[in-house]
Amino acid sequence: MKKILNKGLTNLLSLSLIGIICQSSIPNKPLTTTDEKVEALLAKMTLAEKIGQLNMYNGTWEFTGPVPNDKNSKQKLDDIKAGKVGGMLNVLTAEGTREAQKLAVENSRLKIPLIFGYDVIHGYKTMMPVPLAQAASWDINIARLGAEVAARESAAAGLHWTFAPMIDVSRDARWGRIMEGAGEDPYLTSQIGKAWIEGFQGKDLSSEKTIAACAKHFAGYGFAEAGRDYNTVDVSENTLMNVILPPFKVAAEAGVATFMNSFNDLNGVPATGNELLQRQLLKGDWGFKGAVVSDWGSIGEMITHGFALDSLAAAQYAIKAGSDMDMESNIYVNYLEKLVKSGKVSEKLIDDAARRILKLKFDLGLFDDPYRYSNVEREKKELLSAENLKAARQVAQGTMVLLKNENNLLPIQKSVKKIALIGELAAHKDVPLGNWRAQANPNSAVSLKEGIEAALAPDQKLTYAEGYKLTEGKRTFINELTFTNPNDKSGFAEAVKIATTADLVIMAIGEDCYQTGEGRSQANVELKGNQLELFNQISKVNKNVVIVLMTGRPVAIPTVAEKAPAILQAWFGGSEAGHATADVLFGKYNPSGKLPVSFPRNTGQLPLYYNQKNTGRPKTNDFDTGLVFWSHYTDMPNTPQWCFGFGLSYTTFEYKNLNVQTAPKKATVTVEVTNTGKYKGKETVQLYIRDLDATIVQPIKRLVAFQQINLEVGQTQKVQFELTEAELGFYHADRKFYAESGLFEVMVGTNSEQVVKKSVDIQF
Ligand code: BGC
Numbered sequence: 208m209k210k211i212l213n214k215g216l217t218n219l220l221s222l223s224l225i226g227i228i229c230q231s232s233i234p235n236k237p238l239t240t241t242d243e244k245v246e247a248l249l250a251k252m253t254l255a256e257k258i259g260q261l262n263m264y265n266g267t268w269e270f271t272g273p274v275p276n277d278k279n280s281k282q283k284l285d286d287i288k289a290g291k292v293g294g295m296l297n298v299l300t301a302e303g304t305r306e307a308q309k310l311a312v313e314n315s316r317l318k319i320p321l322i323f324g325y326d327v328i329h330g331y332k333t334m335m336p337v338p339l340a341q342a343a344s345w346d347i348n349i350a351r352l353g354a355e356v357a358a359r360e361s362a363a364a365g366l367h368w369t370f371a372p373m374i375d376v377s378r379d380a381r382w383g384r385i386m387e388g389a390g391e392d393p394y395l396t397s398q399i400g401k402a403w404i405e406g407f408q409g410k411d412l413s414s415e416k417t418i419a420a421c422a423k424h425f426a427g428y429g430f431a432e433a434g435r436d437y438n439t440v441d442v443s444e445n446t447l448m449n450v451i452l453p454p455f456k457v458a459a460e461a462g463v464a465t466f467m468n469s470f471n472d473l474n475g476v477p478a479t480g481n482e483l484l485q486r487q488l489l490k491g492d493w494g495f496k497g498a499v500v501s502d503w504g505s506i507g508e509m510i511t512h513g514f515a516l517d518s519l520a521a522a523q524y525a526i527k528a529g530s531d532m533d534m535e536s537n538i539y540v541n542y543l544e545k546l547v548k549s550g551k552v553s554e555k556l557i558d559d560a561a562r563r564i565l566k567l568k569f570d571l572g573l574f575d576d577p578y579r580y581s582n583v584e585r586e587k588k589e590l591l592s593a594e595n596l597k598a599a600r601q602v603a604q605g606t607m608v609l610l611k612n613e614n615n616l617l618p619i620q621k622s623v624k625k626i627a628l629i630g631e632l633a634a635h636k637d638v639p640l641g642n643w644r645a646q647a648n649p650n651s652a653v654s655l656k657e658g659i660e661a662a663l664a665p666d667q668k669l670t671y672a673e674g675y676k677l678t679e680g681k682r683t684f685i686n687e688l689t690f691t692n693p694n695d696k697s698g699f700a701e702a703v704k705i706a707t708t709a710d711l712v713i714m715a716i717g718e719d720c721y722q723t724g725e726g727r728s729q730a731n732v733e734l735k736g737n738q739l740e741l742f743n744q745i746s747k748v749n750k751n752v753v754i755v756l757m758t759g760r761p762v763a764i765p766t767v768a769e770k771a772p773a774i775l776q777a778w779f780g781g782s783e784a785g786h787a788t789a790d791v792l793f794g795k796y797n798p799s800g801k802l803p804v805s806f807p808r809n810t811g812q813l814p815l816y817y818n819q820k821n822t823g824r825p826k827t828n829d830f831d832t833g834l835v836f837w838s839h840y841t842d843m844p845n846t847p848q849w850c851f852g853f854g855l856s857y858t859t860f861e862y863k864n865l866n867v868q869t870a871p872k873k874a875t876v877t878v879e880v881t882n883t884g885k886y887k888g889k890e891t892v893q894l895y896i897r898d899l900d901a902t903i904v905q906p907i908k909r910l911v912a913f914q915q916i917n918l919e920v921g922q923t924q925k926v927q928f929e930l931t932e933a934e935l936g937f938y939h940a941d942r943k944f945y946a947e948s949g950l951f952e953v954m955v956g957t958n959s960e961q962v963v964k965k966s967v968d969i970q971f
Contacts, residue, residue, distance in 0.1 A: 241569045245562055248317070254544055254554065256317060257561040259291040262540040263324070263500065263532050266298035266307070290315035291540055293532065293564050294322035294368075299646065304365025305581035312577050320577030322568055324500075327369035327407075327418070328387060328643035329353065331360035333595040333782050334652065336606045337641040337723075337759050338373065338403075340778030342389035342803035343854070344605035345891045345913060347402040353602045354406025356595045357645075358418045363589035364646070365581035367571050368419040370467060370500075372403035374454040375424055378814035380807060381434025383727030386759030386779075387643060388429060390803030391816045391851060393450050394910045397457040399803075404463045412464065413572035415579060422458035424469030424502060426484055427451050431471060434813060436728045440471045445903055447473075448938035450818075452488070459495045464567055466499045468530055470508060477512050479505040480521070485529030492942075498563035500532040501525065507536035518542050523551055531560035596783055603780040603787030608800035609855040613772035616751060618794025618857060619711065621664055627709035628656055628671045629702045629745060630738075632717055632757050639784035641759060642684065642724030651782060655715055655755060658785025662793045670709070674702035674741050678719045688721050693737040702741060707748045713792070714745060715755045716767070720779050723759030732810050733763045746770050755788060761806040768808075768848050776800070794857065799889035799915075801854035801958065805847040812843070817851035817959040818906035825907075852893050852910070852958035858884030858920070862892075865963045867953050872946075872971050874930040878955045878963065882918035889917050892926045895962060896935060897952040903939065908959055911935075928955075932971060946971045 238244045249257070264283050286292050287310045298307045304323050312318045329335045335353040344350065354372070361369060373387040374396050389396040400422070409417035427440040430451065442451065455466070466489060469478040478484060479501050489495045506525045507518065515521035522542040525533070533539035546552040572579055589595070609617070619626070632638055632655070639652035656671055663669060675698060680689040706712045716738045721727065733739075743766070746752050753773040756762070757780075767774065775798070777788045790796040805815045824837040826845065839845050861881045868875045880892055892915070895908040911934035916924050930953070936946035948970045956962030 258543045260293035260561045263294040263534045288314035296324045301365045301581040301583045301586040320573040324368040327361045332590040336780045340606040342399045343800040349605040350402035351406040354403045358407045363585040374400035375429030377429030378816040379434035380761040386723040393453040396454040401461045412570040419464035421465040422463045423467035427473040428469040480524035482528045498531045600783035604796040607791045608776040609798040610774040616773040623710045627705040627712045629674045630715035633715035638720045641779035653785035658789035662789035670705045672702040712752045717757035797888045806849040850960045856888040858886040858888040876928040881923040895954040899950040
């Protein structure tokens with residue numbers, strides 16, 4: 208199939224396509240609106256052709272799960288020609304997509320173009336930092352830019368649609384896919400998610416530089432029990448409405464073109480067959496007009512869940528619930544017609560689903576020219592262009608989070624002459640590309656070592672030792688990872704030797720990028736292999752150890768957190784990771800990232816999140832008397848290692864003069880922020896609230912707004928926020944959103960723990 212789809216260039220659109228679509232039923236009256244065009248086309252379609260639009264096949268060579276009832280490639284090609292396929296995923300390149308498109312528009316009766324989707328999660332060829340890292344920028348422009356570049360590259364390579372952004376809130380670092388989202392907070396996830404959607408889609412879906420986005424996974428996937436991927440999700444109505452769903456509602460309001468449902472069951476009902484989620488909330492209450500695609504094979508998986516007895520039942524439940532397109536279950540194409548004919552499914556439901564998919568194809572301009580995205584020339588120019596790589600560096604700079612910096616060890620001063628660089632990850636050119644890396648060239652990232660080498664002053668000298676080895680064998684998207692034997696310490700001696708004589712040691716530790724992502728949950732989020740042991744030996748011979756942490760999830764590193772004087776969270780930083788990290792280490796960029804997710808001290812603390820409830824027995828002075836009867840662990844603090852919103856700068860910021868002016872139904876909050884340090888810097892001013900006496904107990908803190916400001920040394924800026932019902936309210940048991948009158952705590956600060964606060968009465 209791959210061979211066939213990539214075979215070569217082909218003809219242009221046959222003119223008859225435009226003729227078929229644009230004929231009105233009233234002679235001489237041209238169709239003007241997209242809706243009219245969609246209706247005119249629908250009226251011409253047979254039931255089988257409409258069902259064909261709801262069918263999405265995998266192209267060939269990449270897959271993310273078992274392939275149920277896999278048809279051979281020949282059958283798929285015949286189905287395309289027969290108009291039984293609406294879209295494909297994993298068909299790639301300008302040439303390959305053109306070839307596949309040709310099959311549809313030159314052979315099928317109505318010549319309806321295919322839509323090509325792909326997981327462009329954080330870049331297509333030019334890799335941006337992984338999504339969780341982008342969220343750490345708390346910067347709308349940075350997140351938007353990351354998605355914009357990804358869209359430009361994929362649109363030039365023939366793609367129309369990305370299965371991103373993932374906006375699943377997650378509080379559990381064990382879950383491998385925490386890397387793919389924007390972290391633990393609904394508000395931050397909403398804002399970053401919206402920026403990603405704007406970046407992918409731009410202002411005009413029909414532009415050749417944009418692609419349709421897909422808000423996923425609807426819903427609850429990030430709450431997989433025990434952090435184990437695909438596991439069951441059992442959450443309260445309160446958590447669903449106030450934590451899980453808000454980013455999806457914002458995505459719908461932002462005009463995201465599509466949604467994807469999810470693998471998990473939500474309170475006993477698989478999301479794919481969940482009417483409450485798709486029909487009632489999304490398409491009903493929120494008025495979403497776009498299409499919902501199933502997750503890979505998730506219609507078929509409803510049988511495995513124990514929800515549907517067979518494929519016929521699965522098709523029925525999914526279409527009724529509002530799943531419009533079947534990704535690789537091959538169930539709609541085989542069973543929907545029978546269901547309609549037997550009266551079990553109304554044809555209106557098929558029309559509704561087909562209408563949504565056709566509308567998207569019109570919006571993308573595919574009926575004007577089905578090959579418009581498949582442009583070999585543009586593809587050549589766009590992929591890995593200098594402009595895109597520059598953007599990747601800029602985005603990566605903004606994602607770095609400085610976690611510790613004792614005695615201002617960073618930025619590295621000119622007086623530091625001998626630098627020892629240690630760790631397999633430090634020279635790795637593949638790990639920084641991250642998982643879900645689309646078409647990134649393997650081993651193409653700028654490594655930390657290369658980044659540092661390029662940043663050194665002429666009289667600064669770098670020595671490198673690998674020290675430890677993390678994984679062995681095949682590192683791929685689909686294979687289980689093999690870790691190196693921790694007893695292999697053959698690289699230790701060399702590393703300790705170079706550390707002993709260095710002025711400064713930079714040690715890279717963390718994860719392989721294939722430790723995070725789909726199917727990569729971990730029961731333990733501590734460092735794998737013998738990294739920690741080597742760190743302990745290094746820190747004995749040199750006190751100036753800077754840790755560069757490369758991970759896609761929060762990891763628990765209590766010993767490193769205590770002993771290392773400086774720690775920089777560099778994530779998986781994409782194609783330009785090494786340069787961006789060196790920019791921060793050497794002070795070319797003053798770090799401004801803030802954690803979008805709490806970093807635990809220990810896996811046993813998970814799920815861990817800042818917006819928890821107080822309980823009836825929190826740690827208060829009364830309980831702090833050595834007695835046990837309060838909500839805590841006896842073997843470790845409740846608090847995270849680093850809290851949500853945490854991130855240092857090379858400068859310091861002071862918050863003072865918090866003022867909260869109330870009026871009925873609102874309040875105006877002002878605070879003065881001063882740069883009290885020695886560098887100019889960017890600060891993210893975070894606003895949290897707490898409703899102190901609500902009918903449903905509210906979290907001790909809830910992020911409701913943030914602003915980024917750039918301050919020169921000594922400069923003070925007054926920052927102002929408005930609080931209204933939108934910020935102070937929450938969803939109640941009747942699914943109605945409103946605020947309750949009474950006492951609120953208003954908190955502003957540099958992270959979720961260090962805040963200045965005031966209590967005020969606000970009446971609604
Ligand atoms: C993932 C989706 C992805 C799809 C297609 C699934 O396994 O859950 O997020 O979009 O595969 O690749």
